[in-house]
Amino acid sequence: QKDAISTTIINFNNEKMEITWATSKMFPGKNVSFYYTFEEGKQKYRKTCPTYLFTQGYISGCLFKTEGNSLAFYIMNSNGSEVLFSKKLKSDFYIKPNRPENVTFFWKDDTVTVTCNKPERGVRCLRLELQYKSKFDKGWQSRTSKCCRVGEQGFDPRKCYSFRVRLKRIVPSCNVVDYSSDWEAETFWMNSTLLDSCDDEIKAQSNTVILISCMMTLLLMIFILLILLCKWQRLQKSVMPTIPDPKYIFTDLFNDHNGNFQEWIDKTDHVVVQSKLEYEELECIIEEENQQIEKKKSDKQEPREKIFSFSEATENNHPKAAQNACLMPTFNNMVSFAGLQNVVNDDMYVML
Template sequence: MASQYSLKGQVLPEMMYLIWLIVLSNVTLGMQSNDVNCIVYNEEFMECTWSHSEGKPNYTLYHWYYSKPGKECGNYIQQDGYNVGCNFSYNEVSQFQDFHVYINGSTESGNLTSHVQTFQLQNQVKPNPPGNLAVNVTTKNELFLSWDAPMKLSRCLMYGVRYRSNKDTEWQKATVNVQMFNLASVDPEKLYTFQVQSKINDYCGTTNLWSEWSLHVQWGRNETQIENSKEGLHTIITVISLLGLIVLVFTLMRSERLKVIIIPKIPNPGRSFDPLFDNHNGNFQDWLGVPKDTLEGFKSIYHENVCIVSESPSDSTENGDHEGSYEQLGRTAIIGKESTPDNKGEIQPKNTSPATLFSDIAVFVESSRSSLRKRVGNRIDSAH
């Protein structure tokens, strides 16, 4: 009995597999046998997809491995409400086993099905693009390109490399079985661009499914980038200069102190003598702030008798541009102030402008000094 049950357990799965083949071979064919395409992406998950045309029914997918019963897809991929594929997780993918699929759909006229399709999933693997591309160059201008494998089983991968310089129009291509590529000599004046893709090698599967190209990596001198960086730098400097000028103008408008430092006020000499008359009542010595000791030093140290000189009558108005001093009626007047007799017959000085007064004072002082020198010289001569 035990042997009978053992024999039954071995025969039953094979019989179920044969029944599935017989049933599927007798159905009406409404589709091509290559409508389903299964791809294992980087050994992480698998997608089986098919095309769907408008007006055709919604299809369902059944799948099974050898000697196992068939199952309907548990995770459909839909587009516009129609099933266009089935997604399989990593645990549902078994390589190096025959994987069978077929799809069918029902209409009013009957069922539409496809032939059973069989895949060797190790030949349906499409890796991801390699990552972390890096370029190193030796002192002899030998370039080494390296990258990271996209799969854990890196020994099952081969790689395609393409590169070109900014002087080339066509890509140069090469195939390697390791995670490195080298160029014997490169021109540092050129800009090189590199990309890498991967594929399952012949030791682990038979496939033509290459990955997409990786992100590019560049090495060398890019004249365009240098020119763009210079233009960008000039633009930044110009903008900063304009902003600084605007801030300076705004600060000048707001700060009177800074305005005086940068743009000093021009003095007005016409108002320089206002304090002489406003605060000192025309006292020139007090306005200059000359000490009394200094004034005493200018007094003469000798005494001279007064000599009265009579002159012929002249006009009542004296010219203000006479040099030195004059004596009239025994009185000494300062040039620069015109004298007029009052009601009592006394001569009163007339007020003049500050500029004229200052000029007259200078002339008077100079003439007094000259007269003093002459007199001192005469006395010295008479003494001898």
């Protein structure tokens, strides 16, 4: 019998037992046999291993059903005539629990509470462990509490966190080996929202940055185009000044005469001459009134003198003639332009 043989013993949730050994070191080039018995059973005879485990073609372990707490097993030679190793143990000190079931996350402000279903056996020996990290954390942060509820606070609602939970056996009061369950599937949360992965947060932020960048680029391009448009309009006005449309200046030519210049000029000639006569008549009347006022003033201050002027002479001798002199302009010449007869007055203006 060899007491120095190293074996690994696992009781899977007190349902199945797995015992393995390093066969290449302990029994190089040899095949062995395995027998076991539970003292609580009615029949305490040795049972042959129902399921062998192999490593490189040699038996390296056995998998069998857990039938009690007190276990004795034997590693023997291939024909079972010699015991190579034997051991007695309490199987419930080697329990590895199953994964937690029905894991639920509760979020409230910055606090997260995780719960799971209670196992059927050994609840007092179990602890629920919660691990979490954000993309800014280098490693996992852990929090352990009694089964089956654990809480932690201080979570930033703007960050995405990875969570995982498992059940652990208490050492050494319940287990001689520190066995924990496998980790429950990792989940990703951000402010009470379940995500497929924390990459979604990065993608969402990237999409937001891209959208903002595109909008800013578009606004900048519109601003530059407006500036260029203003510059172009100024350049166009300086290089190619706008030519006024005559139809907006001579509205009556196009509206009343349909662009007939000869008809329009004949009508305009009568209007201009009449306006000129009315203006000169008004000018003569004003000049006559001013001279009468000056004459009254001179009669009071000095002896009356004879002042000869064209206006007074005509007023004293022929009042109507003076009035006609103001009304009728003196025409000097007639100017012909493109077949049209135009009058030139004393001020050298062409009367159309």
